[in-house]
Amino acid sequence: METVTSLADLRTHRIRLREPVGLVPTMGYLHEGHLSLVHASMAQCASTVVSIFLNPTQFGPREDLNAYPRDLSRDLDQLGAAGVDLAWTPTAEIMYPLGFQTWVTVEEIASPLEGSLRPGHFRGVATVVSKLFNAVQPQKAFFGQKDAQQVAVILQMTQDLNFNLEIIVCPTVRESDGLAMSSRNVYLNPHEREAAVVLYKALIAASRAFKNGEHDAQKLRNTLIEEIHKEPLAKLQYVSCADINTLKELEEVSSGRALLSMAVFFGNTRLIDNMIIGVD
Numbered sequence: 092m093e094t095v096t097s098l099a100d101l102r103t104h105r106i107r108l109r110e111p112v113g114l115v116p117t118m119g120y121l122h123e124g125h126l127s128l129v130h131a132s133m134a135q136c137a138s139t140v141v142s143i144f145l146n147p148t149q150f151g152p153r154e155d156l157n158a159y160p161r162d163l164s165r166d167l168d169q170l171g172a173a174g175v176d177l178a179w180t181p182t183a184e185i186m187y188p189l190g191f192q193t194w195v196t197v198e199e200i201a202s203p204l205e206g207s208l209r210p211g212h213f214r215g216v217a218t219v220v221s222k223l224f225n226a227v228q229p230q231k232a233f234f235g236q237k238d239a240q241q242v243a244v245i246l247q248m249t250q251d252l253n254f255n256l257e258i259i260v261c262p263t264v265r266e267s268d269g270l271a272m273s274s275r276n277v278y279l280n281p282h283e284r285e286a287a288v289v290l291y292k293a294l295i296a297a298s299r300a301f302k303n304g305e306h307d308a309q310k311l312r313n314t315l316i317e318e319i320h321k322e323p324l325a326k327l328q329y330v331s332c333a334d335i336n337t338l339k340e341l342e343e344v345s346s347g348r349a350l351l352s353m354a355v356f357f358g359n360t361r362l363i364d365n366m367i368i369g370v371d
Contacts, residue, residue: 092171094178101179101226108176109137111230113259116223119143120160121169124264124272128233129173131261138176140227143167147183149215160277179227186222195221197244197251203338204331204352205240205363216241217248224254232256237263237271239350239365243338263364265291271364283357286324290355293318294366297332297351301344301368308332308341308349311368315353326356335367344369 095101105112113132117125132139143166150156163180170178194214201213224232234242242260249258264272269291270284279287297314305311315330333340335348352365 092167092175092178094167094180096180096182096185098181098185098226101177101181104177105140105227108140111136112138112140112227114223114227114229114232115139115141116220116232116234117141117143117166118145118159118274119166120162120274120277121166122264122272122274124235124237126169126173127264128235128261129170129175131259132231132233133174135259136229136231139174140177140179140229141170141175142179142181142223142227144179144181144186144219144223146186146215146219148187148218149212151209151211154209155275155278158278160274186219194218195248195252197248200247200338201240201244203333203340204329205354208328208354213241213244217244220245221248221252221254224249224256229256231259233259233261235263236260236367237273237364239352240338243336269295271362273362275360275362278360279357283324283360286322287355287357287362289319289322289325290353290362290364293330293353294351294364298366298368306344308343311344311351315351319353319355324357328354328356328361335369346370 093104095104113136115128115132147156167178195217196214197217206213246258268288270287293315296318297311300314311332312330319325319327330353333350335350341349348367348369350365350367354363
């Protein structure tokens with residue numbers, strides 16, 4: 092595996108890669124969820140590029156940028172062992188040089204849910220992902236379903252800006268007890284880690300209710316709320332039952348697919364999770 096930092100070195104090595112090229116964008120501190128995206132890329136593409144960049148512009152002033160876990164040498168060891176062709180580790184100065192003033196903003200689909208609670212977050216996401224696409228020029232890019240709204244924003248941006256690539260959305264990877272894998276899970280103390288399983292339990296309960304005939308969206312939201320409130324360490328921020336394409340809140344899940352999602356605090360750690368219900 093080759094590892095590069097500068098844009099010039101990236102472009103030099105990119106030319107040598109066999110086509111098609113898959114890109115897996117990450118912020119580092121890799122876990123099995125990230126590696127599942129790597130494996131998906133390697134199965135579908137002749138070459139795989141993984142970017143590791145802790146993007147400061149998607150963090151708010153009171154968020155955990157400085158505390159966000161980092162271990163670049165461990166990340167590179169994992170990627171090398173997996174058989175990745177090229178790792179790109181740009182710095183903030185490379186991605187946002189002095190005088191940088193161009194931003195990518197996705198409007199409607201970035202506004203609710205995470206967007207309403209984290210102003211500027213998706214502007215940072217859309218901008219950095221568009222820069223990654225432009226620099227690497229992949230034919231496919233791989234993202235996890237766990238960050239469902241991020242996926243929706245990137246899909247919209249890719250369509251609107253005519254990026255010539257395919258977005259591949261891969262299933263959420265979970266621990267054996269159902270907790271979605273996340274770099275932020277390392278923040279949880281043992282009691283919080285045990286309590287955090289309530290997110291998956293709540294999603295399963297609402298999904299089961301839907302399969303048993305409950306299509307009233309507010310009742311599905313209430314099921315999520317009731318399950319989360321059973322866990323004393325869980326502090327609910329929001330639950331949602333929204334249209335999978337627009338992320339607008341539904342009154343009834345009558346046709347198509349809907350996204351059940353939530354954000355919950357355990358101590359100072361904020362976790363998100365989601366599940367798709369319905370039929371195509």
